[in-house]
Amino acid sequence: MSAPSTILVTGATGKLGTAVCKALLERGMAVRATDLKFVADFPVRVELGDLRDELFVYRTIEGCDAVVHLGNHPNAFVGLSKQRLLAENLAMNANVFHAAVDLGLRSLVFASSVQAMVRRDPRPKGTPPAIPYLPLDGDVPYNPGLNTYAQSKEFAERMLRWFCQSDAQLSATAIRFPMLVTEWLLGRFSLLPRVPTTWIDFEECTAHLFMEDAGRLVADVVEQRLPGYHQYFPAQMMELRGYPLSQMVAERYSHAELRQPLESLSSLIDNSAITRELGWAPQQRLSLEVELESGTGSAR
Numbered sequence: 001m002s003a004p005s006t007i008l009v010t011g012a013t014g015k016l017g018t019a020v021c022k023a024l025l026e027r028g029m030a031v032r033a034t035d036l037k038f039v040a041d042f043p044v045r046v047e048l049g050d051l052r053d054e055l056f057v058y059r060t061i062e063g064c065d066a067v068v069h070l071g072n073h074p075n076a077f078v079g080l081s082k083q084r085l086l087a088e089n090l091a092m093n094a095n096v097f098h099a100a101v102d103l104g105l106r107s108l109v110f111a112s113s114v115q116a117m118v119r120r121d122p123r124p125k126g127t128p129p130a131i132p133y134l135p136l137d138g139d140v141p142y143n144p145g146l147n148t149y150a151q152s153k154e155f156a157e158r159m160l161r162w163f164c165q166s167d168a169q170l171s172a173t174a175i176r177f178p179m180l181v182t183e184w185l186l187g188r189f190s191l192l193p194r195v196p197t198t199w200i201d202f203e204e205c206t207a208h209l210f211m212e213d214a215g216r217l218v219a220d221v222v223e224q225r226l227p228g229y230h231q232y233f234p235a236q237m238m239e240l241r242g243y244p245l246s247q248m249v250a251e252r253y254s255h256a257e258l259r260q261p262l263e264s265l266s267s268l269i270d271n272s273a274i275t276r277e278l279g280w281a282p283q284q285r286l287s288l289e290v291e292l293e294s295g296t297g298s299a300r
Helices: 015-026 054-061 082-102 148-166 183-189 211-224 245-252 272-278
Strands: 006-010 030-035 046-048 066-069 107-113 171-177 179-181 207-210 228-232 239-241 287-291
Touching: 006 015, 015 030, 015 211, 054 082, 066 082, 066 211, 082 107, 082 148, 107 148, 107 211, 148 171, 148 228, 171 211, 179 183, 179 211, 207 211, 211 272, 228 272
Parallel strands: 006 030, 006 066, 030 046, 066 107, 107 171, 171 228, 179 207, 239 287
Antiparallel strands: none
């Protein structure tokens, strides 16, 4: 399928949105940007508006060929109750998806989250991460638990799947983004010569992705526009120097099904489906010297 020429990017002025707009512009695509936040030196004109207003959404999408929908409340949005975060994210997603389909667009890309598949409910100390199998990929079943942010992402993925089942010409992709690496995060890790393992998110298998790699993936999805519904988990596993992978698996993920023999396992994350379908692979990876917890590397 040929690449769309005019792309609407919601949540365009955020860190991920900025990386996505840059990548799309570098591919020669026209970008229409919208957000609640104005940025004076943004590379394209930003139309200010609220995605909770379905009439604004229809007006903004009209004339576009594809939508990259990034605009949601984040997980830890200050000042919102869990109920309001869930309700407003659901409203934004429904407004964007229905308007796009009603206006005849054939390409939708949605920023989902790893949290839709990795349950983060409070659990007793020592409870292993909710990882069903290793290495993780985009096919991990939904498991948002009581996380209302993750619930909103799960329902959006289901909506896209339903739309594709009813329209064979539609291309819809949900990207389950992990922690996205920013300059602030790099600075935080650089504070210590050896990073304590208590700083590392083993709940999500140390998954991360640099902004440039994330923007490039979205551009690849838009450019190739594969028909049907696709669901990806693009991520790198941190290189934790001083903590061998075999030891990490034995101490933290012994409950998880291993889909490769331990001796041949090189990562907790499998990007092969994305590489096979799009030719994309992450180019950057966090590498840290770690300090294991006193006496053991076991989960806390």
